[in-house]
Amino acid sequence: MTTFIGRQHELSLLRDLLKKKSSSLVVIRGRRRIGKSRLAEEYSKLFPKTYSFTGLPPTARITSQKQRDELSKQMEQQKITPQQNQDWSDCFFDLAQSCSQGPVLVILDEISWMGSKDPAFLGKLKIAWDQHFKKNPELVMILSGSNSSWIEKNILSSSGFLGRVSLRLHLQELSLSECNRFWDPDKNRIAAYEKLKILSVTGGIPRYLEEILPQKTAEDNIHRMCFTPEGFLFSEFDNIFSDLFSHKSTQYKNIVEQLTNGPLSLSEIAEKLGREKGGDLSDYLSDLCETNFVSRDFNWNIKTGKTGKLYRYRLSDNYLRFYLKHIEPNKNKILNSGYSNLPPAWHSILGLSFENLVLNNKRLLFDLLKIKSQDIILASPYYQTQTLSRKSCQIDLLIQTKFNTLYVCEIKFEKNPIGSSIIQEVQQKIDRLALPKGFSCRSVLIHVGGVTDAVIESDYFSDIIDFTQSLD
Numbered sequence: 001m002t003t004f005i006g007r008q009h010e011l012s013l014l015r016d017l018l019k020k021k022s023s024s025l026v027v028i029r030g031r032r033r034i035g036k037s038r039l040a041e042e043y044s045k046l047f048p049k050t051y052s053f054t055g056l057p058p059t060a061r062i063t064s065q066k067q068r069d070e071l072s073k074q075m076e077q078q079k080i081t082p083q084q085n086q087d088w089s090d091c092f093f094d095l096a097q098s099c100s101q102g103p104v105l106v107i108l109d110e111i112s113w114m115g116s117k118d119p120a121f122l123g124k125l126k127i128a129w130d131q132h133f134k135k136n137p138e139l140v141m142i143l144s145g146s147n148s149s150w151i152e153k154n155i156l157s158s159s160g161f162l163g164r165v166s167l168r169l170h171l172q173e174l175s176l177s178e179c180n181r182f183w184d185p186d187k188n189r190i191a192a193y194e195k196l197k198i199l200s201v202t203g204g205i206p207r208y209l210e211e212i213l214p215q216k217t218a219e220d221n222i223h224r225m226c227f228t229p230e231g232f233l234f235s236e237f238d239n240i241f242s243d244l245f246s247h248k249s250t251q252y253k254n255i256v257e258q259l260t261n262g263p264l265s266l267s268e269i270a271e272k273l274g275r276e277k278g279g280d281l282s283d284y285l286s287d288l289c290e291t292n293f294v295s296r297d298f299n300w301n302i303k304t305g306k307t308g309k310l311y312r313y314r315l316s317d318n319y320l321r322f323y324l325k326h327i328e329p330n331k332n333k334i335l336n337s338g339y340s341n342l343p344p345a346w347h348s349i350l351g352l353s354f355e356n357l358v359l360n361n362k363r364l365l366f367d368l369l370k371i372k373s374q375d376i377i378l379a380s381p382y383y384q385t386q387t388l389s390r391k392s393c394q395i396d397l398l399i400q401t402k403f404n405t406l407y408v409c410e411i412k413f414e415k416n417p418i419g420s421s422i423i424q425e426v427q428q429k430i431d432r433l434a435l436p437k438g439f440s441c442r443s444v445l446i447h448v449g450g451v452t453d454a455v456i457e458s459d460y461f462s463d464i465i466d467f468t469q470s471l472d
Contacts, residue, residue, distance in 0.1 A: 002210055004042045006178035007035065010169050014043045014140075017166060018103075023134040025141050025164050027155060029148040030171030031292045031317070032240050033207035036144045039171070040107045047105040047140075051078055051095065055113030057243050064088075064118035071114070088121055092128035103138040111155075112147040126160045134164075147244055148290040172292065173204030173360050176470040182209040192468030194218045196413075196448060200353035201226065201233070203318035204360060208233065223342055226327050229335055237323045244291060248284075255284055256293065259315035260324050262352065263297065263381065269313065285313060293317045295359075297381045302400060303436040305377040312383055316360070318353045325349055354413035355396060358446055358467060362397075365409075368465050369444065375401045384433060393432040397446075407462075408433070409444040417450040423460045 017024040028036045037054075044050040053074045056062050071091050072082040082094045099106055108114065115121030133139055145151050148170070155161050156168060179199060180187050197218035202208035211225055211232045225233045241249035258264060258272045266285070270277035288294040295316040298307040315321050326343045358365065362379055366372075382398035384390065397409035410426050412418055426443050435441060442462035445451065451464060 003181075004038065005181050005206065006174045007039050007042070007171075010039060010171070011043065013167055013169070014039075015046065017140055018046065020137075020166075022137050023139045023141070024166040025129065025134075025161075026143070026167045026169070027151060027165055028142060028144040028169045028171065029151045030146065030169075031148075031205075032146045032243065033205050033236075034146075034171045034173070034292075035206045036146070036171055037107075037109055038206070039169075040105075040109070040142050040144060043142075044105050044107070047103050049099075049102065050105040050107070051075075051080070051099065052107040053109065053114075055108075055110040055115075057110075058113050058116060058246055062117070064121070067114050067117065088118065088124040089128065092125060093132065096128060096132035099133060099139055100136055101138075102136075104136065104140075106133070106139065106141040107144065108142065109144045111143045111145045112150040113145070115154075116150065122154055122158065123160060126164070129164065146291070148292070149287040152290055174206055174209075175204065175364065176357065176361050176467075177364070179204050179209060180471050182206075182212050183214045186214040187471075190214065192471035193415075193448060195471050196354065196357070196468070197350070198222065199357055200318055200350050201322045203353075203356065205319065208319065219342055222346075226322070227330070227334055227342065233319065233323070234327065234331075234334070237320065237328070245287075251280075252284055252288060255281070255288065256315060256320055257324055259294065259313060260321050263312040263314040263383075265310070265312050289313075293320055297383070299383055299385075300378050300380075300400075302406070302434070302439065305400060305402075307378070310383070310385065312381070314381065315352075316356050318356055321349055321352065322346075350413045354448060354467075355411045358411050359397065361470070364470055365397075365446070365465070366399075369399075369407065369463055371399065371401065371407075375403065377402055390434050391432045393429055395429055395433070404439045406433075406435070406439055406441045407444050408441060409446055412445065412447045412449075414447065414449040417452045418445070418447055418455060419452050420454040420458060422451075422455065423458055426460075 028039065030036055053071055056067055056070050068085040068088065068091055072085045075082050075095065080095065080098045082091065084090045133141055143155065156165065180195065183190055183195060194217065198212060198221055201222055212221055225231045228234065241253055245252045254273060255269060258269050266277045266282065270281055275281060285294065289296050295314045296311050297314055298311040300307045326346050330343065366376065377400045379397065379399040382395040384393035386392040395408055396411040399407035399409065408426065408430055410422065412422065422445065430441055430443065443460060444463045444465065445461045446465045446467055448468055456464065
């Protein structure tokens with residue numbers, strides 16, 4: 001087993017359940033490879049007895065009966081003798097008999113795979129929980145899955161499970177400081193710039209980071225993982241989308257493709273796809289947001305601090321962008337002719353990928369800016385639309401505090417030091433920003449690659465933050 005990295009907050013919440021005098025039902029969700037199963041596995045070390053089961057990946061040939069047959073096989077492998085499996089109630093009853101006393105952890109992994117073919121599945125699980133499982137006060141049951149939208153709709157928002165879920169965990173990407181540990185024991189000898197090149201492809205996805213060979217360069221690692229037929233990330237996109245979205249994977253892919261070059265509004269996505277902006281399109285985008293592939297960044301009224309109805313969708317998953325921009329266009333070459341060179345323009349995505357890393361690590365940024373989280377009203381990319389009285393404006397990250405202070409954050413990924421032209425670029429955005437009376441505005445530069453002396457000596461920026469320090 002690989003070294004367990006991160007998730008200390010989640011583990012702490014799970015450990016607290018052991019102090020209860022009643023059973024606990026836990027839901028863990030998040031995109032594939034985010035570490036749901038690994039977290040449950042680490043938690044299982046606290047139990048003398050653990051039973052773990054995983055559903056079969058959904059295909060047209062996988063029926064509900066085949067899911068029950070597979071569960072029965074896994075029960076037998078774990079020394080539980082199923083009496084019959086013609087119904088989910090039978091399976092759950094047999095399992096419950098082995099969990100009736102003492103500390104025991106039950107893991108039902110990829111719960112949506114198990115139950116998606118049988119509309120009665122969750123109802124019978126709920127009955128089994130009420131009648132059998134929860135009667136053991138030392139039992140913890142984890143329901144885990146990658147299809148976050150299915151879990152949200154069928155479990156977390158379902159009246160059947162109302163008041164039964166003790167803990168909900170929605171796993172996000174690892175922080176940069178946690179990502180840094182994947183370069184151990186060489187992390188202090190490898191430049192932050194090189195690590196960020198890899199993170200521009202993997203993001204903070206732990207399973208992808210496990211594939212890193214620290215002794216190899218960023219280019220060697222990316223080539224090995226992405227541009228060889230055997231590479232772990234070469235076919236990962238197809239695996240993700242077929243497992244999560246099944247026969248609708250093409251529709252989801254078409255939406256994601258529109259976001260590879262930058263954020264778009266719902267109307268802009270609909271126009272590019274040549275379809276209506278409501279109905280299925282909105283549902284698909286909601287699913288992509290639930291699975292953490294896409295983020296929805298809301299605009300807000302600076303004066304009132306309240307979010308409005310306007311928002312943009314941003315591709316927040318670095319791997320998806322890299323795949324669609326650089327792996328997929330070269331897939332036939334790789335398969336047919338052993339294509340072995342990194343695309344010359346692969347560095348072009350580093351800017352948007354670095355923005356994602358900063359936005360996914362906002363808490364670290366707040367600490368660096370010495371802003372208390374309880375003082376923040378909103379912090380997000382900001383898009384000001386054009387009207388008769390104002391011009392349009394786009395800010396990489398705008399932080400608004402309850403003290404009427406705005407931090408206008410410019411995020412730059414450059415190989416060479418940033419020159420003084422950045423000052424005019426940021427000031428133009430501030431000039432366009434519709435500032436209410438009584439608000440202070442501070443400019444912040446977040447960079448990789450350094451800044452020139454002219455930028456520092458200008459004293460224009462309230463803060464200049466070298467984000468590589470989080471990886472050094």
